[in-house]
Structures are given as C-alpha cells and as structure tokens.
Amino acid sequence: MISRKPLKRVTMNEVAREANVSPAVAARALGGYGYVSETKRTQVEAAAARLGYRPNMIAKSMVTGRTRTIGIIGADISNPFFAGAVKGIADESRRHGFDTLLTNSDENTEIERDALRVLLAKRVDGLVVSPADVNDCDHLREAVQQGTPLVMLDRIAAGIQADSVVIDNVEASRRAIAGLITGGHRRIAMVTELGTQSDRKLLNQLDKPESADVTTLNTSGARLLGYLVAHRQAGLSPDPALIRPTDAYASASARQCTLELMALESPPTSIFTGDSVMTLGAFAAIQHLGISLPDQLAFMGFDDMDWMGLVKPSLSALRQPVYAMGAAAIELLMARLASPERPSEHRVFEVESILRDSTRNAWCCHN
Amino acid sequence: MISRKPLKRVTMNEVAREANVSPAVAARALGGYGYVSETKRTQVEAAAARLGYRPNMIAKSMVTGRTRTIGIIGADISNPFFAGAVKGIADESRRHGFDTLLTNSDENTEIERDALRVLLAKRVDGLVVSPADVNDCDHLREAVQQGTPLVMLDRIAAGIQADSVVIDNVEASRRAIAGLITGGHRRIAMVTELGTQSDRKLLNQLDKPESADVTTLNTSGARLLGYLVAHRQAGLSPDPALIRPTDAYASASARQCTLELMALESPPTSIFTGDSVMTLGAFAAIQHLGISLPDQLAFMGFDDMDWMGLVKPSLSALRQPVYAMGAAAIELLMARLASPERPSEHRVFEVESILRDSTRNAWCCHN
DNA sequence: TAGCGTTGTGATAGCGCTATCACATTTATT
C-alpha cells in the first residue's frame, strides 16, 4: 500500500513570489529561454536556491510533449552482450542530453509487449529494442506507425520501417565454420539456443539452407544458417546429431549437450557455440571431461569475453563491437528525431575473429 | 536539432467523444476507478481500441504526483557486480509495478550529482544509489530531506537517513586474509583500486588500522582495512611494498601492479584482489609470468564470476549475492514508500567464500 | 408517501509548467 499524499514541493510560482517577479519571468530565468534582465535572473536564481527549488520535468513534458528519455527493451542485462550495449546506449544518450529507461524482456514477447506499452505510456521520445522474436512484432510496428521512432538492435524484424544496428550473423558464422572446414574438420558440432519456432524450423532443412527465409530468423537461427551454408558450400552434409539446440537454463544445458556430444560413438572434432553463455557451459563440459583443445577438439564461439584469453587453452571467439553498436543505435535515433522523414538506415558492424589456442592449426582463413 | 512539432496523439477526450460518453466516464473506464456501467465500459474500450488510444502517464503523474519509476545511480553497468544488481532491481521493481530509470556515474561524484538532479526533475518515486564517494554526499542528503526515499547499495554514506543494502566488507576481507595467514602466509599482497582520498589515507596508517574511521571508507577502502586488521590481529606488520593501489584503467593497471609485485626481490607468497576487474588483470599477469598457483602463489579475490571456476587453476573468490542485494534494495524502498516514517533499515548480506584450487592448502578457515 | 443508501453520470478545477500574446520601455536609425 502506497501512501497517498504526494509531498508538497517548491514550484516556480513560489520562487517567483519569493523573488518579487511575475511567474513568467521566473519561468524564463529558470528555463533559460526568452528575455530576462541580468538583475532579475540573479534574483530568481537566488530565490530558487533559497527555497531549494527543483524543476519538474513532468510538467515540462506535459506542455512540450517531449521527455528527453529513450526507452530500452533488451533481453537481459546480466548477459554481457546487453550489458555492453546498454552502456553504449546510456553513455551516448547522456551525451545528447537524454536519459534511458531500461526494461528487460527475458526473451519473452509477452513481457516485451508489456514493456513497450509502459514505455509508450511514459512517452519516451524514442526506443531501442532487441525484439524477442522477429516474427512477432506487430506491437513494434504499431509504435512506429504512431510516431515513436525505434531502432532495432542485434535483430531485425521484417516489415518494420525503422533503423537498425546489427552484425551479419549468417556471414560471420559461415566464415567461422568455413575456416574450420578448410582447416580439415568434417564433424563440426553446433551448440546454440533455438528459442523460436522459426529458428527451429531450420532443423528440418539442414541440407537446403538456401530455401530458408533469412528475414524470419532470429540471432541464433541466423548463426545456425551460416553453419549450414558453410557446409553446403563445401559440399558437405551436416550430421543432425551434431546440432544441439539447448533449452532455457542456457549455460547448464549447453554443458549437458556438450557432454552428450562427446559421448557419441563418433564425436565431433570441433565445436561451435552460439553465444558466450553457451561457450561457458560447453567449456565447463570440456574441462570436466579433460578433453584437450585443440588436438582432440577445436573450439570456437560467438561473442568474446575477457576471460576467454585466460583459460587454458585460450578460446577463439567472434567478437562483436557491443559498446559501439549501442552507441550507434542512439546516433541513428538522434538522426531520426532530427529528421523523421529520412530513409531508414541499417548499420551493419564487422565481426572480428579472435583466434586463440583453441583453434590452433585447426582454422584457416577462408577468403 | 530536434524537430519541434510533437505529434498529435489520441486523448481520452477523443475516446469519450467517439464512445458518446462524457470525458469523466471515459476516464473512469480507462483508468479503472469509480463507477462505470458495464455497457459504457465496453463502449469506451471499443472506442479506445478503434482509435489506438495510449494512456499518457505524464499527464497522470502530473495530477497524482507519482511516476511509478525508480531511479538508479550505479557506477558502471558493464561491471558484472552492477549488472547483476541492476537485474535484481529491475525485476523486483517490475514485480511491484515500477519501472527503472538507469544512469551511470562512472564513479564520479560530479556525474552522480548531475544524474541525481535529472532523476529528481523526472520526479522518480525513489532512488537506489551506489555513492561514488561516501564522503561527498550532500546532494543525496538533500534529496532525502526533500522527501525522495533512497536506498544505498553497496556503500553507506554516513549521516544520511536512509536504508541500505551492503555486505560487511571489512569483515569479509579480514576473514579471507586471516585464512591465508592461518594457512601460513606472511607476505600477502593486495591489489585494489583506491579511488578516493579517504581510502588512500589508509596507506599512511598501515600499522594502526583501529584508528581509521570505517564510516568514511568506500568499498575498496573497507576491504583494505580488513586486510590491515587481519594482519594486526595476527601480530603482523604489513609490508607497504605489497599494497598496490591501481589507477584508472583498472584491469590493465592491476596486471601491471602484479607484474611489479612478482618482480620484487622478496615477492609475495599470496595475493588478494579488491574486485573482479582486479582479479582479471592480476590473473593475466600470473599467466603471463607462468607462475603456478597455488604452490608459488596463493590467489584469492573479491567477487566471484562464472569463469573463475574454469581457468587453470580455478580461482578462489568471495561471492556477494548481487541479484538478491538488488532485489532487497527495492524491497526496502517499497517498504519505505508504504510507511515513510519507519526507522531506517540496514540489510547486511553474507559473503560466501568460494574456495577453489588457487588457495588449495593455503587457506584455513579461521573462526 | 417520504426518507434513505446505492449506483451511475457529468461538469470542472487544477497539477506545474511553456508558449504566445500584448504591452512597456529603451536604444538605434533616418
């Protein structure tokens, strides 16, 4: 039960009275607009300080229609990818005089819809969203249509007229796998979450990746597609037993999947993980089994973390410039706020291959 | 340049007209309060849906004086400690129907002051703050006095009438060091950031920790104090050469400090780090030098991370229940919103010692 | 029939500001 009496705060009118000027003058002095004489400005400022006046953004937003606030809908702040991106978003927003309202969707479209409703009710000036499912985005489309600019981060939902900041997941993954294939690997396992229906559909068409519609795939689906394409291009047919979708408790599940993979009659000679959480679990399994990398198993994962250079052997990874991507999202948003009619822009960032010991002699640059 | 025309949005009045009811009825139907007949409620809801009506929280806050928003001032979201805490804060807030406005202080009091000003202007209903410097908190005190409830997380600023959620840094650190001493170590190094003046003052009184004023110490100062107390209690005099304050670029600096420590004529037999960022840098140095843990050097650090169990050898650490601490901060805030006059509550969480290979045979439980 | 509570509806003040007038005064230009 919330107490009902909102506390009485000092208002501009009281400051005006204290300073013996009209409310209009006080407003101009405090708000920094229009004409005010130096004398009165000082009077007003002194009065404001004396009374402990705090401007009320709510009231200001009420009349201006702007809040100088950006809403963020991310999957999970405790995931390092988002933590880094959120930092970039927050810093860059601040630089432009905007604040950030943060929400978590937990990769759940229902929660996302809810979060969106709240952010729109709060009248944020713009949104940065990582859609939980790119195939279920009517709510996002409606927000854009009603006039709230939106930038998609990490994932692009088809059919939404909005800017985006992404990497080319298919190509990054394809290149990584192609490298392993060129390095001589033929049994490459992939451990990844496959949270959505459309991503899982890929499992039924392992040999015809070209028939998949990229625009309906989420991040991990796209990474799996890259895996399939690399195989296809090399004339190889992927073994379904080596593709392991994990379930919800991601890290633990990745560990379990990896244990099972290595227990196969014909285990993989190399393993590729869909993100850093998968990498954590898979590597835990590898340690547990005492498997030696890269001789017995080559290892490469999506998303680079500091610690990957410190484990033995060190782990190769595909690095996304997360902070820069977050900052870029805000740049695009600011550009759109300035000119709402500009054509939508899609910023594709480069993925860097960080080659460490876990792929030594196992990976060859492909192109 | 921001475009100036705020876009025209559907208001309650328009919904009322569309539904052929008075604005008051529409307000009650949409706001879910007071009497409305079933018939009219349905009419209004239909009209709202038809027009794509979105409630305006700003206007509502204007009259109610509440925003259902919690402001967070944290040091750095990309630091795993805060990322975890922020998750706890956000989740728990959401459970209570509150949203979170996130800001970063970068451990800088100036930025913190700024962030506070903005959050108060936005009329947040409450604050969760990790003060950058517990000795420079007049701005926080004023906020509390003006009536915005505030919970301090991770650090307590003296003389502020507010709730707090912390761990006992002195005791946790003292116990860890005492364990190393009992384990036979006499030359224990400490690598930690010492960002504030008051923390650095400790360096001038290594042998009389009891003369330090705990309430003026920040997190890392308190941890250093624990280190000193443990030595004192064991009748040992700490070697100043083994206490290494790092500077700004934390991880790299910790690496450098560790390299220098190990190059000493008489190097430490054990090393203790002030947080996970320090641990990362220190461990990188240890790997670089090829030092074997725990034989050549016992290792223990503050803050546990997933990867610490995966490096070779695995690293011992003091684990804080970060998520729970974030959630607890919101619990306290909600309790205070419900009864503003309740006495302030200080929640002290337990620190768990995660003993792994890096302290094998080097650490003995002390009490 | 009068008197009462219950249920539903409408009118409207006002939250704290900004923006826009109208107007007063000073300074510059012809």
Add this chain to the structure above:
DNA sequence: AATAAATGTGATAGCGCTATCACAACGCTA
C-alpha cells in the same frame, strides 16, 4: 524629432489527465 527595432515584462491558455463535487435515477425500508 519621428519612427523603427530591440529588449524586457506580465497575463494567461492549455498540455491530458485525476479527483471531487453535484446530482439523477433507482430500489429499499418504514
């Protein structure tokens, strides 16, 4: 000196809602 422009001030509408009235219509009891 007359006019125009620049500079400063005050009054006030209104942003979209909620909360508070006043009141009407209805069924109930006495």
